[in-house]
Amino acid sequence: MAENGAVPELPEVESVRRQLAPRLEGRRILSVTATPQLRFHHVEAAAHHTVASLRRRGKYLLGELDGGLELVMHLGMTGSFRFRGDPGWTPDTYVRATFELDDDVMEFRDVRRFGSLAVVPAGDYRGLATLASLGPEPLSDEFDPSVFHRDLQRSSMAVKPWLLTQRPVAGIGNIYADEALWRARINPHARSVGPARARALWQAIREVLFEAIEREGTTFRDYRMVNGESGRNAPFLVAYGQAGRPCPRCGTPLRKVTLGGRGTTYCPTCQRR
DNA sequence: CTAACTACCTGAACGC
DNA sequence: TGCGTTCAGGTAGTTA
Known part of the structure; x- marks a missing residue:
């Protein structure tokens, strides 16, 4: 099975949450077993607790447990959930926690x-720096265009790597950063973004x-929802993964560069610096 | 404190 | 065929 290009970002994590919530909420966790992993912290402590609700913040899934605990889950690049009782279940060497x-x-x-998993x-997110300083939810009222402009101007980093830090806004990864910057006509290298462009980016992110x-x-290859189905957004991508193809706005071939160590595709004409 | 860099991890895709 | 190299990427950790 192909395994790269999955990359769960906010829309993928939200889709997982919607399918997972009805299967977890109200359920009691009897036991937890996990392989030893650098990124697992006290997962076994979820045992003997009931899941009250499953929320999402940015790319994080947050399971509220009784007893004042919280199960924090991040899918990373290839994480997914499955249930043994589902049709077609087979043992799998890549299961890291049960x-x-x-x-x-x-x-x-x-x-x-x-x-x-934690x-x-x-x-109490003291051990989870990114979650602790996570920016506002982009689809909520707390995501405000003028505050966003101020937050963009707060950093001297290029706008795209700054978006990927999760600090000015939560949940943006490499795919939707390229898509939103293209839609807002902002060059990913820009180190300063004016109020009108910040508002355009605010709008583009939400859209x-x-x-x-x-x-x-x-879905490119292996992001799957809990029910095993693929997302349907891939054919609508305009920038990400489209290097060399003509820009749908102006026809200029889209250019791919490396920015902040990440592949970045943009239109050199309509996303001029 | 910020910003820049690197490690982590694995399999697909590529080059010869 | 087979082997080696490169790439993908979110976050955490380290360094300047």
Whole structure:
């Protein structure tokens, strides 16, 4: 099975949450077994607790447990959940953690081990720096265009790597950063963004994420929802993965560069510096 | 404190 | 065929 290019970002994690929530909420976790991993912290402490709710913040899934605990889950690049009781289940060497529930067994599968699982006192993210300083939810009212402009100007980093830090706004990864910057006509290298362009980017971020959620995320190869299905957003990508193809706005071939160590595709004409 | 760099991890794709 | 190299990427850790 191909394993790269999956990359769960906010729309993919939200799609997983929507399928996972009804299967976890109200369920009691009887036991947890996990392989020793750098990115797993006290996962076994979830045992004997009931999942009250499953929320999402950025790319993080947050399971509220009784007893004041919280199960924090991040899919990394290749993380996914599956249930033993589902049709077609077969044993798999990439299962890194197993949650025995009162009605089924949930498995966390993660080929590249970039995913993370942690049980913490609810809201105590001291060991999770990115979650602790996570920016606002882009599709909520707390994401404000003028505050976003100020936050963009706060850093001297290029705009795209700054978006990827999760600090000015939560949930943007490499795919939707390229898509939103293209839509807002902003050069990914820009180190300063004026108020009008910041507002355009604010709008573009909300649009690309909203549309991707409606299509249940982007699947290239192996991002899958809990029900095993693919997201339908891939054919709608305009920038990410489209290097060399003509820009749909102006026809200029899209250019791919490396920025902040990440592949970055943009239109050199309509995203001029 | 910020920003820049690197490690982590694995399999696909590529080059010879 | 087979082997080696490069690439993908979010986050955490280290360094300047």
